[in-house]
Amino acid sequence: MTVPRFWREIPQRYNLQASKCGACDAIHYPPRTVCPECRRASIGNLEEVKLSGRGTVLESTRVHKAAPGYEAQVPYTLALIQTEEGPVITGQVVDHDGRAVSAGDDVRAVFRRLGEDGDAGVIYYGTKWVLA
Amino acid sequence: MAVGIISYGAYVPRYRIRSEEIARIWGDDANIGRALNVHEKSVPGADEDVATISVEAARQAMRRAPTGPDDVGAIYVGSESHPYAVKPTGTIVQAAIDAGPYLTMADYEFACKAGTAALQTGMGLVQSGMAKTVLAIGTDTSQGAPRNALEYSASAGGAAFLLGAERKHILAELHHTVSFTTDTPDFWRREGQKYPSHGERFTGTPAYFRHVEAASQRLMEDQKTKPDDYDHCVFHQPNGKFPVNAARRLGFKEPQWRHGLLAPRIGNTYSGAALLGLANVLDHAEPGDRVFVCGYGSGAGSDAFDCTVTKNILNYDRSEAERLETRLADTTELDYAMYAKLRGKLVMGGNGA
Numbered sequence: 001m002t003v004p005r006f007w008r009e010i011p012q013r014y015n016l017q018a019s020k021c022g023a024c025d026a027i028h029y030p031p032r033t034v035c036p037e038c039r040r041a042s043i044g045n046l047e048e049v050k051l052s053g054r055g056t057v058l059e060s061t062r063v064h065k066a067a068p069g070y071e072a073q074v075p076y077t078l079a080l081i082q083t084e085e086g087p088v089i090t091g092q093v094v095d096h097d098g099r100a101v102s103a104g105d106d107v108r109a110v111f112r113r114l115g116e117d118g119d120a121g122v123i124y125y126g127t128k129w130v131l132a
Numbered sequence: 133m134a135v136g137i138i139s140y141g142a143y144v145p146r147y148r149i150r151s152e153e154i155a156r157i158w159g160d161d162a163n164i165g166r167a168l169n170v171h172e173k174s175v176p177g178a179d180e181d182v183a184t185i186s187v188e189a190a191r192q193a194m195r196r197a198p199t200g201p202d203d204v205g206a207i208y209v210g211s212e213s214h215p216y217a218v219k220p221t222g223t224i225v226q227a228a229i230d231a232g233p234y235l236t237m238a239d240y241e242f243a244c245k246a247g248t249a250a251l252q253t254g255m256g257l258v259q260s261g262m263a264k265t266v267l268a269i270g271t272d273t274s275q276g277a278p279r280n281a282l283e284y285s286a287s288a289g290g291a292a293f294l295l296g297a298e299r300k301h302i303l304a305e306l307h308h309t310v311s312f313t314t315d316t317p318d319f320w321r322r323e324g325q326k327y328p329s330h331g332e333r334f335t336g337t338p339a340y341f342r343h344v345e346a347a348s349q350r351l352m353e354d355q356k357t358k359p360d361d362y363d364h365c366v367f368h369q370p371n372g373k374f375p376v377n378a379a380r381r382l383g384f385k386e387p388q389w390r391h392g393l394l395a396p397r398i399g400n401t402y403s404g405a406a407l408l409g410l411a412n413v414l415d416h417a418e419p420g421d422r423v424f425v426c427g428y429g430s431g432a433g434s435d436a437f438d439c440t441v442t443k444n445i446l447n448y449d450r451s452e453a454e455r456l457e458t459r460l461a462d463t464t465e466l467d468y469a470m471y472a473k474l475r476g477k478l479v480m481g482g483n484g485a
Contacts, residue, residue: 014228071480072473073178095146095177097464111187111228112179113215123215125183125224 003122013126016051016109018087027051029087053109054132055081058088060101069115077101081129092128099131106132135259136302136439137293138199139448141192142411142456143185144289144398147175148463149471151284157468158279165284169372173287173399175466176273178474180288182211183221185404186271187228189292193267194229196449197294198301201231204294205263208253209239210246210270210403211290212321212328225269236263240403243319244368245429246270247291247403252309252435254295265296272402275475277327285371287399291407303448304414304423304439308355311435312347319430330430339432340370344378347434348426355438359383363421366392366409368428370400384424391416392425397460403429408456415455419443 011017012030019031022045023038029051035042060079063070070076077093079101093101094112107129114124150172151165165171176185186209194201207222214221222237240246240253247270254266271290276282296302318339321328331339344367352358359365365388367375372395379389392409394401401408406427413423419441426436452458472478 010227014224015230072476072478094179095464111184111191112177113181113184114179123181123183125187125228128179 001117001124006122006124013114014111016053016127018049018051018085019046020049021046027085027087029083029089049085051083051085051087053127055083055089055107055129057093057101057103057105057107058082059103060093079107079129081107093130094128095130101131108132133259133261133297134299134302134305135255135295135297136305136442137414138265138296138298138301138303139193139197139294140292140411140414141189141194141196142289142291142408142459143188143192144174144401144408144456144459145176145180145185146462146464147177147466147474148172149175149466149468153468154284167373168284169376169396170285170399171396172465173285174289174401175471175474176288178476181215181273182209182213182271182290183215183224185273185288185290186221186225186269186292189271189290190225190229190267190269192454193292193294196454199265199294199296201229203264204229204231204235204267206236206254206257206266207231208237208250208266208268210242210248210250211239211272212241212243212246212402213273213275214239214241225267242433243429243431244370244400244402244405245427245433245435247407248425248427248435248437249429251293251295251407251437252311254293255306255309258295258297265294268293268295270403270407272404274400274402275327278477280327281332282328282330285395285400287401289398289401289408290404291411293407301444302442303445304417304441307438307440308351309435309437310347310351310354311433312343312350313433314343316343316432318432335370335430336374339430340368340374340428341378341381343432343434344368344426344428345382347436348382348424351426351436351438357438359385359388359424361422362388362424364392364413364417365389365424366406366413367426368406368434369393369395369409370405372396394460412456414441414445415450415457417441417445419445
């Protein structure tokens with residue numbers, strides 16, 4: 001990831017900043033510049049909102065073949081999280097100590113290190129999830 | 133103008149390793165934990181560092197605060213394990229609590245007392261009227277080299293204190309602070325070195341005890357107080373033994389450190405140590421309780437504080453979910469292999485496979 005892209009996305013990565021369509025009230029994460037349903041009617045009619053950081057697991061999977069940068073964390077858990085405001089977020093569930101993460105489990109957002117650009121590059125921070 | 137703590141937050145990672153497990157690996161005496169009075173220590177998760185711990189503590193402080201993030205006029209994060217050698221940790225905290233850009237900031241380092249130094253700076257800025265509120269944080273994820281004595285104690289955790297001047301908000305009024313500082317090289321880490329070095333027994337009498345006792349005695353002289361006047365005392369805790377010895381030598385007695393001494397359960401959280409002890413005291417304190425705090429940082433210096441808890445503490449959210457003890461009770465014990473994995477002590481292959 002380039003530094004400028006990470007920098008642009010800090011509000012959504014750190015604080016779950018989303019967008020709310022003024023025409024249909026739908027909330028989108030990551031934030032949109034146009035509502036995919038209302039299209040033109042949403043232009044200039046979107047407001048920034050923050051997700052609460054509370055959600056429920058829809059599905060989860062245990063990853064044994066790591067994505068680059070996550071080699072030292074295997075096995076780790078990824079989940080589809082239904083946030084209470086509506087958007088579904090793919091996120092890592094941490095600190096569950098081998099206990100199964102199952103559909104229906106309540107989770108909450110925590111602030112963690114997401115990755116780094118090698119030993120000398122920028123460190124990327126953002127949101128992961130723990131069982132609530 | 134009055135100055136005091138108007139909110140606070142504390143965070144300790146959930147992982148623990150017991151002293152006898154470390155002793156098992158190196159063939160040390162299994163009772164070493166009893167000798168150090170450190171029975172287990174906290175260990176950060178693989179994705180936790182000073183920035184993430186500082187953010188979690190700061191977010192708890194801001195969630196319970198009577199004032200908002202836009203009132204924060206300064207953020208100081210004290211640590212000896214900042215994730216970057218150059219680039220502030222404080223800006224990450226600022227963004228994560230949604231504080232505005234019109235504030236001043238610097239990261240602090242003074243071994244284990246960078247957190248209390250942040251608290252002192254905050255007192256000055258608030259008392260002078262230069263800032264409405266200041267967020268002072270002390271956090272560390274320090275490492276001891278494998279088989280070094282520090283491996284039994286170097287742990288992870290941090291606390292954040294929001295300081296303000298409005299009496300209706302002050303939970304604990306900070307009356308006075310005294311520092312005692314000399315050039316005493318008892319512990320250090322050179323640029324580029326992963327692990328610190330220390331002067332072994334030299335870290336005791338000429339370093340920790342001299343500085344802690346000098347700052348503490350001067351504070352009580354200035355305030356015309358004696359140890360009996362305090363309901364709680366908190367000392368920097370590089371292990372569980374030093375703070376108890378220092379407290380006794382100064383004239384404090386056992387009940388006074390019952391809430392402020394956490395090292396036996398979590399080890400030495402360095403810049404977080406005295407501040408976590410203070411957070412736990414505030415979780416338990418009653419209005420009118422007087423609290424004595426003395427930090428220590430190798431190199432060396434001590435910062436001592438005299439404060440009194442106000443009646444505002446009764447309206448502050450100290451519910452079960454917000455208390456440090458609740459977090460300390462929910463832990464996961466590691467063996468040395470998992471500890472080595474989480475602390476990045478395993479050498480991975482080129483492709484991580």
